[in-house]
Amino acid sequence: MAFDAELADRIRQVLPGNRAISERKMFGGLAFLMNGHMFCGVVKDDLMVRLGEEATEAALSRPHTRPMDFTGKPLKSMIYIDAGGLDSDESLRSWVECALKFVRTLPPKK
Numbered sequence: 001m002a003f004d005a006e007l008a009d010r011i012r013q014v015l016p017g018n019r020a021i022s023e024r025k026m027f028g029g030l031a032f033l034m035n036g037h038m039f040c041g042v043v044k045d046d047l048m049v050r051l052g053e054e055a056t057e058a059a060l061s062r063p064h065t066r067p068m069d070f071t072g073k074p075l076k077s078m079i080y081i082d083a084g085g086l087d088s089d090e091s092l093r094s095w096v097e098c099a100l101k102f103v104r105t106l107p108p109k110k
Helices: 006-016 054-060 089-104
Strands: 022-028 029-034 039-041 046-050 064-065 080-081
Touching: 006 039, 006 046, 006 089, 039 089, 046 089, 054 080, 054 089
Parallel strands: none
Antiparallel strands: 022 029, 029 039, 039 046, 046 080, 064 080
16 A cells, blocks of 8 residues: 655655654555654655544544554544545644654653
8 A cells, every 4th residue: 555755755844953863665555763762654645643542532623534444443542634635734733743743742662
């Protein structure tokens, strides 16, 4: 499964310079991790973000979002945002920053 390489490049542009951030091919797409925790990624043409359960519920009321249901069952802490919700670098940055804010609350993986 291919993923939108242009969207992946846009994500790289808005990420803070941080050695704790890495990339890994996952879900047939590309995932971005901080301290071993996935916080966002690209699956096909969509941005996937990990927001935590509470923030996910609120985020799903916004346009261009839907539950991440990669396994056929919606995940409680992750959503997809389609291209319409990523029309500017600022909107992309906002989603990425929300995901980073959540994973910063998690302990580093060993």
